[in-house]
Amino acid sequence: MAIFSVVVLTMPLWLQPFGAAYPDILQKFVIFGVFAIGYNILFGLTGYLSFGHAAFLGVGSYTAVWSFKLLSMNIVPAIILSMIMSGIFAIAMGYVALRRSGIYFSILTLAFAQMCYNLAYSVLTPITNGETGLQLAKSDPRVIDRLFSEAGEGLPSTTLFGIETSGYSGFYISAVIMIIVFYISLRIFNSSFGLKLKAIKANQNRMRYLGFNTKPYLLTAFVISGMYAGLAGGLLAATDPLAGAERMQWTASGEVILMTILGGVGTLFGPLLGVIIIKYFENIFSAVNQLDLHSFYAIFPTWLENALVAISSLFVGEGWHMTLGLLFMLVVAFLPGGVLEGLQLIYKKFTAYLANRNKNTSTQAETKQETGANHGE
Amino acid sequence: MDAILIQLLNGLDKGGAYALIALGLTLAFGTLGIVNFAHGALFMLGAFCAVTFNKLLTISKSVKDESITFFDAYKDIPYLQIWWGDTGATIIDFAVPLSILFAVPVMLFIGWALERGLIQYFYKRSHASQILFTFGLAIVIQEIVRHTFGANPIPTPAPEVVSGSANIGLYFGLGENIIYPWWRLIYLSFAICVIGGVFAFLKFTTFGMVVRAGIQNREMVGMLGINIERRFTIVFSLSAVVAGVAGVMYAPIVPPDFHLGMDFLVLTFVVVVVGGMGSLPGAVAAGFLLGVLQSFASMNEVKEILPGIDQIIIYLVAVVVLLVRPRGLMGVKGVFED
Numbered sequence: 001m002a003i004f005s006v007v008v009l010t011m012p013l014w015l016q017p018f019g020a021a022y023p024d025i026l027q028k029f030v031i032f033g034v035f036a037i038g039y040n041i042l043f044g045l046t047g048y049l050s051f052g053h054a055a056f057l058g059v060g061s062y063t064a065v066w067s068f069k070l071l072s073m074n075i076v077p078a079i080i081l082s083m084i085m086s087g088i089f090a091i092a093m094g095y096v097a098l099r100r101s102g103i104y105f106s107i108l109t110l111a112f113a114q115m116c117y118n119l120a121y122s123v124l125t126p127i128t129n130g131e132t133g134l135q136l137a138k139s140d141p142r143v144i145d146r147l148f149s150e151a152g153e154g155l156p157s158t159t160l161f162g163i164e165t166s167g168y169s170g171f172y173i174s175a176v177i178m179i180i181v182f183y184i185s186l187r188i189f190n191s192s193f194g195l196k197l198k199a200i201k202a203n204q205n206r207m208r209y210l211g212f213n214t215k216p217y218l219l220t221a222f223v224i225s226g227m228y229a230g231l232a233g234g235l236l237a238a239t240d241p242l243a244g245a246e247r248m249q250w251t252a253s254g255e256v257i258l259m260t261i262l263g264g265v266g267t268l269f270g271p272l273l274g275v276i277i278i279k280y281f282e283n284i285f286s287a288v289n290q291l292d293l294h295s296f297y298a299i300f301p302t303w304l305e306n307a308l309v310a311i312s313s314l315f316v317g318e319g320w321h322m323t324l325g326l327l328f329m330l331v332v333a334f335l336p337g338g339v340l341e342g343l344q345l346i347y348k349k350f351t352a353y354l355a356n357r358n359k360n361t362s363t364q365a366e367t368k369q370e371t372g373a374n375h376g377e
Numbered sequence: 378m379d380a381i382l383i384q385l386l387n388g389l390d391k392g393g394a395y396a397l398i399a400l401g402l403t404l405a406f407g408t409l410g411i412v413n414f415a416h417g418a419l420f421m422l423g424a425f426c427a428v429t430f431n432k433l434l435t436i437s438k439s440v441k442d443e444s445i446t447f448f449d450a451y452k453d454i455p456y457l458q459i460w461w462g463d464t465g466a467t468i469i470d471f472a473v474p475l476s477i478l479f480a481v482p483v484m485l486f487i488g489w490a491l492e493r494g495l496i497q498y499f500y501k502r503s504h505a506s507q508i509l510f511t512f513g514l515a516i517v518i519q520e521i522v523r524h525t526f527g528a529n530p531i532p533t534p535a536p537e538v539v540s541g542s543a544n545i546g547l548y549f550g551l552g553e554n555i556i557y558p559w560w561r562l563i564y565l566s567f568a569i570c571v572i573g574g575v576f577a578f579l580k581f582t583t584f585g586m587v588v589r590a591g592i593q594n595r596e597m598v599g600m601l602g603i604n605i606e607r608r609f610t611i612v613f614s615l616s617a618v619v620a621g622v623a624g625v626m627y628a629p630i631v632p633p634d635f636h637l638g639m640d641f642l643v644l645t646f647v648v649v650v651v652g653g654m655g656s657l658p659g660a661v662a663a664g665f666l667l668g669v670l671q672s673f674a675s676m677n678e679v680k681e682i683l684p685g686i687d688q689i690i691i692y693l694v695a696v697v698v699l700l701v702r703p704r705g706l707m708g709v710k711g712v713f714e715d
Contacts, residue, residue, distance in 0.1 A: 049505045100699060103412060103504055107650045108699060111692035114643060118688035250643060254512065261509060319524060325516030332510045333498070 001186070005179045012168065018280070026171040028279050030178040031235045036259045036271035037178075037185050038228020042221050043257070044266035045194060047201035048101065051253045052093060052109030055116040056086040056226045058248030060233025062120075062127070065134045065243045072144035073156045075173075075238040079231060086230020087223055089116075094222035098215060101204070113250055120245040133244035158238050170239040177235065181228060182272075188224070189268060197221055201266075229256075258324070262331055264338030273339055278324070286320040379555050384672045390561045392668020393568030397623035398645040399652065399660040400572060401616035407592045407655045408609045411496055412504050414511040417642030418518040419617050422487065423480055423624025424633035425522055428531050430476035434469050471536045473629055480625045481618055488617025492610050515638065523635040530632035535560040564626050571619060572661055579657075588612055592655070647695045653708025663706055667691050 007014075011029065015021040039053055060082035067078035097108040120128040128134055136156075145156070157164055160173055188194045196217050199207050207214050237243055246252070259278050264270025293312055297305045315323045335342050398420050405413045437453035457465030468475065495514065499507050534540065539559035579585035591598045591605045598605045624633070631637070645664075652663030673679060675687035686693075698705065 047505070049508070096696065096700065100703060103508070103654070104650060104699060104703070106508070107646055108696060110643060111647060111695045115689040115692045118692075122688050123684045251639075257509065319520055321516055322520035322524075325513045325520060328513035329510055329517065332506050332513060336502075336506060 001183060004182070008175050008179055009172070011175070012171070023167045023171050025279060025283055026168075027174055027239050029276055030171065030174045031232050031239070032256070032259065032275045032279060033272045034174075034178050034181055034235065035229055035232035035256050036263070036275050037182055038225040038232070039256045040225075040260050040265065040267075040271045041185055041188060041197075041228065042225035043260060044271075045189070045197035045201060046218060046221055048098075048218065048222075049106045049257070050097075050109040050222075050225075051106050051250055051257075052097070052113035053225070053229045053256055054248050054250060054252035055093070055113040056090060056229035057233040057236070057252060058116065058120065058243070058245065059086045059089050060230030061237045061243035061247055062134060062233075063230070064234040064237035065136070065241055066127075068136055068142075068158060068237070068241055069140040070143060072142055073158050074144075075158055075160050075234075077144070078158075078238060079177075079234040082230045082234030082237070083227045086233065087227045089230075090223040090226025091219070094219050094226070098218050098222060110250055110253075113248060113253060117245055117248040117250070120248060128243075128245060130245070133242050136241050158241055166239055174235050174239065177231070181231065182268075186268060193217065193220070258328055260338075262328065262338055264340030267338070267340050270338050270340040277339065281323070282320060285315070285323055380676065381673075382555050383557065384676055385669060386557050386561070386565070388669030388672035389665060390565050390668070391672060392665035393565050394623060394627055394641070394664075395645055395648045395668050396661045396664025397568050397571060398620055398641055399648040399664045400575060400657060401619040401623075402645060402649050403652070403655065403657050403660040404575075404612055404616040404619070406649070407657070408588060408612045409492075409496070410500065411613075412507045412511070413496070413616075414508055414642065415491070415515040415518060416511075416616070416620055417638035417640075417645065418515040419484070419487070419620040419638070420624040420627075420641055421522065421633065421635065421638030422518065423484060423621030424533075424628045424637060425526060425624075426480035426483055426621060427473050427476040427533050427625045427628040428526065428633060430479045431469075431472040431533055434472050470538075473533060473535055473625065477622055477625050480621045484618045484621030485614045487621075488614030489610065491617070492613040496613070497610075515642070519635050519638060526635070528635060530634040532632040533628040535629035539563060560629050564630065567626050568623070571622060575615075575619060576657070584608065584611075644691060647691055651695050651698045651705055653705030656705070656707040659705060659707030666706075667694060670694060 008030070011026055012021045015026070035053075035057060039050075042048055042050055042053075063082040063085040064075075064078040067081045071077050093109065093112045097105055097112065100108060121130055142156075157166065164170070196207070196212065199212075200214050200217065204214055233243075233247065236247075255278075259274035260271045261274070262277060263272065263274025293309045294305065297308045300308065313319065315326075331338060337344075398416065401419070402413060402416050405411050405416070434457060435455045437455045438459060439451045440454050440459075441451055455465065455469055457468055459465070461468075491514075496511070499510055502510075542556045542558045543562060544556050579589055587598065587603055587605070588608055591603075591609065595605060624637075627633075644667075648663045648667055649660050651667065652659030652661070670690055671687065674690040680687060702708070
């Protein structure tokens, strides 16, 4: 755990050589990390595939921005409120959706999330500000802040008791929160509650025969993962006080599923790994353009260079989604356990290979000794 | 009254599209047991078949425009028109209906290639991994289309004869205010014909009989010495064709762009679940039902009472139906139940 915290907090240092050590992407790593860790508690442990988690992310963002508008620019009330609100939403959605399992559950959660998304765009415009997205304004009341100080010039920025929450400090604040929630999820994984969730995934009927009512456990897992998503939404709003409805679209749920699967479902570090891989390559790949490619392939003859550029331009820049789709297909097809499983496989192969080699060399040495002994005779 | 009739037509029209896509999806579920998230992409591919065919027909030659004498002006005249004169022009005009002839073999091939090349390896995997794999597939197809055709919607006009509106009210003596575009009426009747065709195919041919038997008990049919796998491959191609022709005919209604498929996918999945997994009549009925409900909900009178209802009606109905009738409207027992 301590090693993990150190690794996360020193991310700005060791990501330097990869060109990913600027605050914007680092914040994305940890915030989506929170989202994926939470999603993994539901999908990884219970096997219930929810397509509705984007709704919680959106609810969290909206709540946080409203808290900035009405109460205070401090992020503490914003984050607490966004967790509470998304928790309430999760209780309502989970209570209904968890009556069914399998694909019906997926469709029900999808239906709920799409309802939230469509409503946020149309009728709820007074609350969500529709397509423009909810923004801060100078004239907002900010009741708590007003108790302590007069309204200053210009737009205030989000703070944590005076520390600004954008840039690197934003990253560190989110990183600390992520480490805390990671620790909580670690405890959940190792608790008897987590064991029960795993049992539900393995065989729900048997659980029922053993006299467990599985529903409360499922609902708790659903609400916890919903609150994680709300927290992620709140953090997104805290680092950049703007909330738009597109965060609630079902493709956003698809993205978190991608991250979880890519890294490794049901493992502790897998989702985090998936987040880092996807967000990192998204940044790199979508920034590459034709010129970069030409200079990259410059050593080849012209015709080959042009052909290579034509092929690879399919996958970079705008075509980044194509890479993502292909990657996703490959992972689902060949590595159902995600990248983490792949790494473990490689590690096992490698150690087996090492062990084999040691054995071979030692047996060779033995035979040599024997032959040497024979020669001696 | 007139408004209600028009909304009914609107709903049936939309429902026709839902029903066609949902029918293909259900065919794939029922036979192969595969949850195909790439089905919306197949619909979109169909629409782009129409676009491609239209482009092929209008490959043009630059010809000097004789009517302008002040300077050298050039205009593009399609080769077809140069070769065959007015006949060529008519063929170009009818590009969309004609492209069905083009789309059927193409979609048949795509469906076959997808099933044999990729999807057949996923029969024994869990539904979650089927969903995820076909979701990735859908993204890839979508991106290929965007790369080739660009991100903007491509207008594909209907033939000029039917581009106007029909005054149905006059024909049936219901008053003069029921005016409805011809092409949408054609789409509705086309949808009904295709659905009828698929049902007849399954009901009255030997092939259809084997397939229906295979849906009920796959092992038994296999034991009787019938190669059921091959027939299911054909059924999957058929479902791709149904989605494809639905897409072709939809192109004049909404200019196709690359995320047309995703827009429909979510809705049709809801339709299939409401109709009941694995039930073909259920899928069709739910498609029309939800289409009609959606268009009634978008009437101003309804919106005044319940604001926003038009946006969520489909999902709301889905939630209510699933909670009241867990298997959907006409769900078959034992399909997709864990």
